[in-house]
Amino acid sequence: MPDAVRIALVFPSLLGTYGDGGNASVLAQRLRWRGVEAETVDVAVDDALPEQADVYVLGGGEDTAQTLAVSRLADGVLARAADAGKPVFAVCAGFQILGETFLDGAGAVHAGVGLIDCRTDRLPGSRAVGELLGEPAVDGVVELLTGYENHGGRTLLGPAAKPLARVRSGTGNGDGVDGAVQGSVVATYLHGPALARNPALADWLLSKVVGDLAPLDDSEEQELRRERLTALRRARAAWWRRQWRPPARGT
Amino acid sequence: MTARYTLARAAGATAAGLSRLTGRGGGTTIGGRVTLLVDPLAMTRAAAGRELALVTGTNGKTTTRTLLVAALETREPVVSNGGGANLPTGLTAALTADRTSRLGVLEVDEPFLPKVAQAVRPRAVVLLNLSRDQLDRYAEVRRLAGIWHEALSGPAAPAVVANADDPLVVWAATGATDVVWVAAGQGWTFDSTSCPACGDVLQRDGQRGWRSPGCGLARPTPAWSVTGRTVTAPDGTSYDVKLGIPGDVNVGNAALAAAAAGLWGVSPAKAFDAMARIPSVEGRYLETTYSGRPLRLLLAKNPAGWVEAIGMSRAEAPVVVAVNARAADGRDPSWLWDVPFELLRGRHAVATGERSRDVAVRLRYAGVDHIRVDDPADALRAAHGSGPIEVLANYTAFQSYRRVVRDA
Ligand SMILES: [Zn+2]
Numbered sequence: 001m002p003d004a005v006r007i008a009l010v011f012p013s014l015l016g017t018y019g020d021g022g023n024a025s026v027l028a029q030r031l032r033w034r035g036v037e038a039e040t041v042d043v044a045v046d047d048a049l050p051e052q053a054d055v056y057v058l059g060g061g062e063d064t065a066q067t068l069a070v071s072r073l074a075d076g077v078l079a080r081a082a083d084a085g086k087p088v089f090a091v092c093a094g095f096q097i098l099g100e101t102f103l104d105g106a107g108a109v110h111a112g113v114g115l116i117d118c119r120t121d122r123l124p125g126s127r128a129v130g131e132l133l134g135e136p137a138v139d140g141v142v143e144l145l146t147g148y149e150n151h152g153g154r155t156l157l158g159p160a161a162k163p164l165a166r167v168r169s170g171t172g173n174g175d176g177v178d179g180a181v182q183g184s185v186v187a188t189y190l191h192g193p194a195l196a197r198n199p200a201l202a203d204w205l206l207s208k209v210v211g212d213l214a215p216l217d218d219s220e221e222q223e224l225r226r227e228r229l230t231a232l233r234r235a236r237a238a239w240w241r242r243q244w245r246p247p248a249r250g251t
Numbered sequence: 252m253t254a255r256y257t258l259a260r261a262a263g264a265t266a267a268g269l270s271r272l273t274g275r276g277g278g279t280t281i282g283g284r285v286t287l288l289v290d291p292l293a294m295t296r297a298a299a300g301r302e303l304a305l306v307t308g309t310n311g312k313t314t315t316r317t318l319l320v321a322a323l324e325t326r327e328p329v330v331s332n333g334g335g336a337n338l339p340t341g342l343t344a345a346l347t348a349d350r351t352s353r354l355g356v357l358e359v360d361e362p363f364l365p366k367v368a369q370a371v372r373p374r375a376v377v378l379l380n381l382s383r384d385q386l387d388r389y390a391e392v393r394r395l396a397g398i399w400h401e402a403l404s405g406p407a408a409p410a411v412v413a414n415a416d417d418p419l420v421v422w423a424a425t426g427a428t429d430v431v432w433v434a435a436g437q438g439w440t441f442d443s444t445s446c447p448a449c450g451d452v453l454q455r456d457g458q459r460g461w462r463s464p465g466c467g468l469a470r471p472t473p474a475w476s477v478t479g480r481t482v483t484a485p486d487g488t489s490y491d492v493k494l495g496i497p498g499d500v501n502v503g504n505a506a507l508a509a510a511a512a513g514l515w516g517v518s519p520a521k522a523f524d525a526m527a528r529i530p531s532v533e534g535r536y537l538e539t540t541y542s543g544r545p546l547r548l549l550l551a552k553n554p555a556g557w558v559e560a561i562g563m564s565r566a567e568a569p570v571v572v573a574v575n576a577r578a579a580d581g582r583d584p585s586w587l588w589d590v591p592f593e594l595l596r597g598r599h600a601v602a603t604g605e606r607s608r609d610v611a612v613r614l615r616y617a618g619v620d621h622i623r624v625d626d627p628a629d630a631l632r633a634a635h636g637s638g639p640i641e642v643l644a645n646y647t648a649f650q651s652y653r654r655v656v657r658d659a
Contacts, residue, residue: 013444017383022588022616029616045444045452064393064450130582148583191585196612220615220623224608 004037005209008053010078010094011045014069018150020059020091022193026202027055034214045069049077054209055087058094060151060191063105070097073113082115087205088185091194095179095187096120096153103153116180116187117158123174127152131232132190134165134178140207143200144168145178146228147190155180155189164188169232184208197225259290260297260347267344283340286347294339297346298371301330303355304511305367305409307399308379308420309392310556312337312358314496315379315504317532319356322512322522330355333533338363339370346371354515361395365402368409376403377412377511379435379504381419382442382555383586392419396447399423412511414503415473416459422447422468431510434459434473435503438562439555441589475506482506484519495529496536498563534653536563541631541659545639548656550649552580554589557643561594564641569634570595571641572614573604573627573648580646584609592617603630604648627655 009016009024024040031038043049045068049056056078061069078098082088088098096102099118104110107122132149136142145165154174157163164179164186165172172178172189179188186205188194195202199218207213267282286293304323306316316331323329330352332345337360345357359367361381368376378399381392396419403411404426413424415432419442424430436459437443443461446453451465462469474485480502483489492502509522531537535550551560564570572592576584584606592613600621602610607623614621624630627648634640644652 013441016441016589018583019585019588022585022613025588025616029618062393065445068445068450068452148585150583191583193585193588196588196616220608220611223623224612227608 004039005031005055005206006050006053007038007040007055007057008050009040009042010049010056010058011069011072012042012059014045014065015059015061015094017062017065018060018092018191018193020057020094020191020193023059023089023091023195023202024057026193026195026199027057027206030199030202030206030213030216031210033216036210045072048075049073051077051080053081053086055089055205056081058088058090058098059193060092060094062093066093066097066102067104067110069093070110070113073097078113079115082183082185085184085208087208088115089195089205090185090187091191092149092151092189095189096155098185098187099155100158115185116182117160118155118180119158120153120155123152123154123171128171128174128189130170131228131235132170132172132178133168133229133232134170134172134190135168136165136201137163137177138181138204140204141200143198143225144229145188145190145194145198145201146225147188147192147194147197149189150191151189169236196221197228253290253296255290256293256296259286259288259293262286262289263293263344263347279334279336279344280338280340283336283342283344283347286343287340294343294346294367294370297343298355301346301353301355302515303357303371303373304375304377304514305357305359305364305371305373306377306379307359307361307364308377308414309361309382309553310559311379311500311504314501314532314535315377315508316356316358317529318501318505318508318526319377319511321525321529322508322517323354323356323515325517325521325525326515327354328352332357335533339367342367342371362398365398368402372407373409375410375412375511375514377507378414378420378424379507380414380417380437380439380555381423382439383553383589392442393447396420396423400426403427410514412507412514414507415471418443418453418461418463418468418470419447421471425468430471431475431513432471432473433475433503433507433510434477435507436477436500438500438558441554475510477503477506482509482519482523484509488519490519490523492523493527495527496532498536498559500559500562534649537656539656541640541656544631544634544637546631546642546656547639548642548644548649548652550646551643552646554586557590560643561591564643565639566598568639568641569599569601569636570643571601571603571630571634572610573630573642573644573652574602574607574610575605575645575647575651577605577647580648587613592619595619599635601630601633603627604644604651627651628659631655
């Protein structure tokens with residue numbers, strides 16, 4: 001176990017549009033609360049990605065930021081981290097750019113970093129915006145995964161990547177699953193941020209660095225999760241009510 | 252004046268009156284909507300013969316509009332749009348309701364600037380800042396800067412008063428022929444790390460300078476500069492600006508308003524003097540009491556606004572953080588994690604609003620001592636101590652608190 005766990009937040013100015021920088025803070029705090037030293041490093045766009053970090057976190061971003069981020073990630077640091085089994089956690093645009101290809105702002109196919117066997121094009125129809133709920137599809141996470149999605153991309157996984165969750169409500173990747181797991185690289189469309197809404201997922205990532213973790217009092221997170229699941233159930237019930245039109249009253 | 256416009260104005264006034272009578276609201280929006288339905292050119296006709304200033308930007312629209320109205324009213328009556336009615340319907344309603352004022356100051360929702368500028372042909376446009384707003388409404392601030400740029404370019408473009416410290420604003424204003432640059436400050440640089448013109452990474456010098464190595468876009472030399480509470484006018488005279496509303500950011504807004512008022516010949520001394528007499532803006536910054544405790548309401552609608560509001564709040568006072576996520580707030584409160592709530596460490600906080608659980612989790616990870624209370628009035632009673640309380644709230648939560656304070 002390293003002395004202090006270093007969590008690199010990759011290019012927050014480019015990949016930080018939806019509060020996803022919070023994922024790094026969550027990881028660091030959950031270590032500190034257990035007496036493990038942790039530091040977060042915000043990696044600026046014109047700085048090189050540090051080789052010595054233990055965890056790498058990427059968030060969502062806008063179209064033009066995506067292509068810039070890919071060009072800055074071409075130095076191989078992230079690929080070596082993944083090869084070494086260090087957790088790389090990527091959300092939304094961060095997920096898309098770690099794949100083989102994605103579409104840039106102009107709709108042209110752009111090569112990604114290639115850490116995940118997936119390709120991203122456009123969802124048919126409108127953007128996926130709203131609560132996203134998934135059943136985890138990986139060993140070691142049992143709690144439902146909850147968050148908020150806001151994206152126009154559809155991401156299809158190749159054989160080397162496995163989904164992170166099966167979608168119960170919402171869109172996710174666009175074919176019934178959400179996210180990807182390939183080696184130590186974990187990706188999702190969940191914002192919220194994902195690790196604040198899903199402490200079990202945060203601890204699962206941390207356990208890859210520091211081994212087994214003592215439980216924490218997550219009552220506030222659990223309260224938030226319950227409230228979100230209830231809100232989702234209510235919204236779905238309201239939707240079904242709207243589909244059902246009362247028959248016209250007879251004369 | 253056409254018969255159609257006269258009819259449209261009457262129909263709008265009737266609809267607004269009916270809406271008020273039936274208790275459906277202030278009537279502004281519905282009145283404007285009806286007027287525009289009857290005469291689609293009503294906004295243009297209602298603006299004819301007036302000299303208008305438009306104020307737009309992510310943060311500070313209502314405050315800067317109010318400050319500019321105060322400055323211009325030292326000359327003559329000014330028509331303006333209050334209550335957040337800053338879409339074409341609200342602008343039309345405000346202009347048709349006041350038939351006599353020759354001067355006008357209108358705040359305009361950011362994406363509507365091109366449409367409104369084309370319709371009313373303003374004499375001046377004041378550009379404050381651009382940063383991320385409710386996430387699911389306007390995804391890309393750069394796109395907004397682009398449509399501003401297009402609207403303000405060309406020979407018929409109005410005079411522009413623009414914030415030289417915001418790269419997105421500067422790029423939007425570069426096409427205009429007549430620009431007054433004001434160093435109004437930028438507390439939030441997160442949305443302007445890359446050049447809006449060419450996409451290159453902007454270089455910042457640690458002071459307020461910035462430059463794009465790709466295309467050379469750089470911070471213009473400001474005609475008006477702001478240091479702390481001191482504003483220096485183009486002639487070199489410095490003014491110690493004492494406002495009735497808090498916040499350094501509002502000194503920047505006052506400088507922008509003074510620069511705009513200068514286009515109408517109002518002297519900075521007269522302008523700042525008039526602005527100093529404004530104690531609050533539509534309930535914002537309002538100092539009041541609740542159960543005998545001093546209380547202040549601060550509105551924050553987006554991360555940049557939250558940073559400003561936290562900075563305005565008195566460091567020793569407990570803070571009530573009230574957050575909703577209705578359509579007007581943006582449905583996704585994950586922006587809470589873009590706000591450095593760590594700044595509240597050492598103070599007592601109460602999380603409330605419809606998304607109080609999101610706030611509570613955010614405060615937990617920020618290391619801020621807090622409790623969570625559902626009811627907004629109970630949240631005030633739960634604040635530690637007996638001294639002043641600061642309420643920081645987003646849009647619809649702020650409206651709830653205005654009612655709580657009014658009904659107390
Ligand atoms: Zn440039």
